[in-house]
Amino acid sequence: MKNENLLLFDTKSRQLQPLKSSDGKRVRIYSCGPTVYRDAHVGNMRTFLLGDLVTRCAKYLGFKVEFIQNITDVGHMSEDFVEDKILAQAKAESKDPFEIARIYEARYHKDLSHLNISPADKYPRASECIEMMQDLISKLIEKEHAYLGSDGCVYFSAQSFPGYGAISGNRLDSLKPGHRFEYTEAGAKRFHADWALWKAAGDRTQMIWDSPWGKGFPGWHIECSAMSLHYLDNFVDLHLGGIDLRFPHHEDERAQSNCTIDQEAVELWVHGEHLLFEGRKMAKSSGNVVLVSDLIEKNLDPLALRLCFLENRYRSQMDLSWQSLKAAHTLLQRWREKIQLWQKDANSDLSQSAKLIQEIVNDFINDLDTPRALQKLRSLEKSESISDGCKYQVFKEVDQLFGLNLLNQVTQKSLSPEAEIILQQREVARKSGNFPESDRLRDQLEKLGISVKDGKSGQSWDWIIN
RNA sequence: GGUCGGAUGGCCGAGAGGCGAGGCUCGGGACUGCAAAUCCCGCUACACGGGUUCAAAUCCCGUUCCGACCUCCA
Structure with a gap:
């Protein structure tokens, strides 16, 4: 084959x-x-x-x-x-x-x-x-x-x-x-x-x-x-x-x-082809040079850059922006979270997943048509007729080609002890219904570059992307 | 001047003659102590003028505008 x-x-x-x-x-x-x-x-x-x-x-x-x-x-x-x-x-x-x-x-x-x-x-x-x-x-x-x-x-x-x-x-x-x-x-x-x-x-x-x-x-x-x-x-x-x-x-x-x-x-x-950044060719003389280290500093996953690249065919010019990088970062996180869930579904129709995988491989071997391949992943993600287990099989297999580390758990840069303490204090404040205090602590965390969300199983946090 | 690409909704952006890709923003709703996230709903376009076709964003001709390259460069 x-x-x-x-x-x-x-x-x-x-x-x-x-x-x-x-x-x-x-x-x-x-x-x-x-x-x-x-x-x-x-x-x-x-x-x-x-x-x-x-x-x-x-x-x-x-x-x-x-x-x-x-x-x-x-x-x-x-x-x-x-x-x-x-x-x-x-x-x-x-x-x-x-x-x-x-x-x-x-x-x-x-x-x-x-x-x-x-x-x-x-x-x-x-x-x-x-x-x-x-x-x-x-x-x-x-x-x-x-x-x-x-x-x-x-x-x-x-x-x-x-x-x-x-x-x-x-x-x-x-x-x-x-x-x-x-x-x-x-x-x-x-x-x-x-x-x-x-x-x-x-x-x-x-x-x-x-x-x-x-x-x-x-x-x-x-x-x-x-x-x-x-x-x-x-x-x-x-x-x-x-x-x-x-x-x-x-x-x-x-x-x-x-x-x-x-x-x-x-x-x-x-x-x-060349990369443009916010409309102009990236070059020292244009003053729009962006480094991989700049992305990391902004708390963006560097693989978000890889994803942005893959959304464009290698031989067309592409325009990169902070907005597209942010969107790619969010998409990566979402996929990783969903893949963790899909993995739990043991049911998978192997002939169906093999067919989907082959379609994506065909896009790659057709002059590296990564935009089309990604489009297939997006519609697979949304599909209601395909089982979670099958989705998992496909994402797992084609990540060998995409190289986006899709099977990784969403990882976090570790917290400072200071932020750790504030998070704990906030959890206590919320449990005791002290909302003015918990809101105050949330503002404090925001200044440290951390956003907090409250879900059914308590609070979770994320680095704010600048 | 030469060569090669491009023009798609508020913005970015994919489009393979025949279901309006997708994302971001925005508006409405669900959920929430609030916020965020998430989910649901909504808004809806193919630069212009001709032509081919039952059918054109897509093919052909012309026009306008834009970009890249043409001895630094990935």
Whole structure:
């Protein structure tokens, strides 16, 4: 039963294509990872969720998956093409650049786990793969796809690769000079669209390495070619990344990789669309950056963010807001509570639940149509003709794909001793019918960020979401 | 300028030619010492102009407006 194909939208062919294992053993997936000079914001996380969804789905269908994601800790230049992002941040925080990289890398992994994004098999760091990159650059020079410029940098010759532009649709003849090109000394590049594989150190003293072309550091695009070919044994079944990486990053990577192995190196290119926050693209320059830690501070379950992402197809733009996060948080809580109740019903029609599960799996394998899959869960929740036991079976099974920890009991951040005492006092006051006092204590708790509700079995409390 | 998307009720948002997805807000009710939560009820839309069809939010043509990308970026 579990031998269906996962269909994904391939940017290069602009069509749905099945995810396949080219060696018949495992599916080889590579995803562009973070540049670790700051915390990843929730927009970044949306793209990283894509890798998780694909791997969950592929594994569910019975594939063995090998998943590699790089950590960029060197060579990613800031806007002006002059300073390395990591070095700039190291200067700003007065720390060692490698220390900066490790700090933000650790925080990245923490954010992933908050969103239930399962880890990749390996997270190679660019700074630890220098030799691999140098080997690849040497090969490209040998094959005359790359050359040493008069400025001591090694450049890839864009015109030496006839297939350039297939992913993005940008043809070389339409890439006219005049845009913001990578900075070089005049005349070092033979052609304006050539890019650096190895950059000469110049005045730079940190994060530089010896090379056959002198001291320097790698260009940004070469790391992904080197790592994907090295760790995935010269072929990538699926390459993932954010839509903005389509050009130039992936276009350049493809040129490098294909020229190295003399064949197409990547079967499928899948790109995740951007996240907007309250109407605008999430970016430092828009001032609307939201971090996973911001959600936690507001007492939102980080998985509410995951749920918001799932309510939108990965390749459409989506607009996130505090309101939608709050609504998702409430829905998660409600589902978890109901699932606890449904679990008590031992009656379940297995053929009925299997059918419902299969319908949801079908949505996933149809280019990760998570919005439709969620809609099915919503109507299942409301259904009066389906037994609780069956609902439980379905939610339990498909949570392997959704990854929302739906079987968890609703958990609470623990109370301060002060709040604990006030809660107890209030319970006593209410039992003795002292309502003015209990109302006063309720106000006091509200100031501590706690809301109290009174039910038949006494009072219960919750953190107020800001 | 080029490329690609979009326009749905007070708001967000899904829509697969034929029962008005769903959520949030709001109003009414039940429940409650009150409040909150929960449950019930209510409000009801497809940018504009043509066309195809027995039937169009959905398909086709045109118009207007909006967004993203086009060598920093997930």
